[in-house]
Amino acid sequence: MALLQISEPGLSAAPHQHRLAVGIDLGTTNSLVATVRNGISVVLNDEVGSALLPSVVRYLEDGSVQVGITAQAQQSVDPQNTIVSVKRFMGRGLKDVGEVIDLPYRFVDSPGMVQLRTVVGVKSPVEISAEILKVLRDRAERSLGGELVGAVITVPAYFDDAQRQATKDAAKLAGLNVLRLLNEPTAAAIAYGLDNASEGVYAVYDLGGGTFDISILRLSKGVFEVLATNGDSALGGDDFDQRIYCWILEKAGLSQLDAKDTRLLLTHSRAAKEQLTDHVQTQITAVLSGGELVDVTLTRDDFYAMTQNLLTRTLQATRRALRDAKLSVEEVKGVVMVGGSTRMPQVQRAVAELFNQTPLTNLDPDKVVALGAAIQANVLAGNRSADDWLLLDVIPLSLGIETMGGLSEKVIPRNSTIPSARAQEFTTFKDGQTAMSIHVVQGERELVSDCRSLAKFELRGIPAMVAGSARIRVTFQVDADGLLSVTAREMHSGVESAVTVKPSYGLSEGEITRMLQDGNQHARDDMQARALREQQTEATQLLEAVDNALQLDGEALLDAQAQARIRNSMEAVRSVLSGSDHLAIKRAVEALNQATVIFAQARMDRSVSTALKGHNLSELE
């Protein structure tokens, strides 16, 4: 509802107590959970004192699931049921997943996102990621001694909408309340910036296990403003391992390995890469399942040569981000290194050369993202903080719509500060046309076929008119998580028909709910009273606000039927308000919220500017 009372930031309606919140770095290789304790951000360790949870999930025949070290230990023994680097598959179709041939999985192509066949059936990357998140959630709840209010989950800044949505779905599936999806380099900047009280322009170079981000930020008086971001969501330490793996195959004259040997040699490749951080050469020795001995020596120089173009790609993205930020290298005050892969000496040297300065590495590159996410989670959960800061982030890739000739018309350009909204008007193509289809894409390329397809939906019920006289307003809204929703509305003669599309690549809302219920959900009676109060407060507030809004704009924006619908929903809320069933109130409030969505949108819409008018869509019929 677009006009209602609002609490003073920081003053919540709930009882004032420290609310348990965590930051989670869901990494390609390792995942971590951190929290703010006594004003200090700390990473939470497991029972044996280790902070890093290997992002490895193994499904066993008896239905049990292993996550972390135990799963990792079995990856060469049971490679098809032991999923490593699942983050690379989040929100990705089979054709997006490069180098499939060298991965020991049984992929199942499915619309939107690839799935994997395991001993217990087909699993989606969302479900697999949720297993990792569940372990971290348990770790946090045990360590903090209570239920979490919510979590900030970090994502690579260059993740597109599909990848972000998949991450959020995974968190929901793990029973986490997502306070925010936070970009990894931005999280790192918080950890660094607040520590060092820095001012000026900083670059965050984040090379993880499977993703690369570069973000350019301006820090000033408690404001973290992302000026530009660039990257590659399929470039990371794994690719360096792959290069070594291919080199071993060539060197040892091997071809067509089975899944176990593939995993074995990939594991050795990674170990060799890590060895070369401190040594000029390393020996790789392994015995394959057929008894063949692999015994090769890899020098640092050879390793650098075979991975040079990976490094070059990161530097190109870095220069692009600087150009987008309209800044030169000299204007960058500091460079922060994030991600385990920045430990490679050639990476540090290349970044130092580009920026003419030694990069900052004083915070552990494996932990800095989780530490920053925890700091943000603490504030988002409503805990008061001594310093007050503001985070202004951007979307990494342009959002557009398909127009005539399969071209992408950009509606929201990349590096727009979020939240962001933009409306575009289109018209009908043929006389009497009553429906049109809208295709939403993300990416910088001109051709729709080169961009990522996010959603296709149909707007029906357009009144039959002469071609070109209908006015269809398509509104893109990107929220603070960087997630898009699209609304289309026919504006002519007050006839309204709105569709809201949330692209969903992993699981539908219903599927998530069902999966959650399938799990062990224990009743929490002590929470009931508080829940009731919260619901009553919100309901009272909402009623008052809707009432005000109807008085102000009801007549102008809604027909009698729509007004009556809203009034009925209000009556429904009033009838349960004094009862003790908080779920009934919640349902009634949600229904009222639903009933007022279009009204709120209409009030909001008056103010969203229209970029261009009178476009034809190619797919109009």
Next chain:
Amino acid sequence: MDVERASRSNGFFLMKSLDFGNAETRFVFDESRFQQDFFQLFEMPSRFAIDIPALDQRYRDLQSQVHPDKFSHLSESEQRLSMQWSTRINEGYQTLRSPLARGRYLLSLQGVDTQEETNTAMPLDFLMQQMEWREALQDAIEAKDIDALDGLSDKNKKETKILQHQLGMQLDESHDHLAAAGSVRKLRFLEKLAEEISSAYDELDS
């Protein structure tokens, strides 16, 4: 406790204390401000010449009040409201921060349509220069000549500055809306060229 009202200076919220049993302070969005134009919203004089540092500061102050991060622990409807306000302020800031967008916006407030998509009648000398520059851009790309690209980029920036100055005079001094709309159309050409130069750099760098 009785309902009391106080308004916070320069703020978005009208304060109101309501009794819900545990005496909370709650705030209400000042509805009328959502419909204000961007200059009113940012409390800047409605003219082309603008105090950029003051605009930057005002933007940060406003976002500090309404940004979704300040509301994420509150109800869904409050979060939605905050998103709408924050979106509006981002849009206003981008509009006022860019000289081209600011000029276009000032004209639209006067009811003048800049006709950037429809009016292609341009002075001949301007068109000739544009064609020449576009050819130079193609040549630079083909020859992978970064220096030539730098030179073209400098020329384009210089011309942009001159046109922005003109636009300012037309809007703030002579109040010649027709001429100002013409300058906006020219600036749009230069902006497109700047975008093409930027992608040319990307191309040569890969």
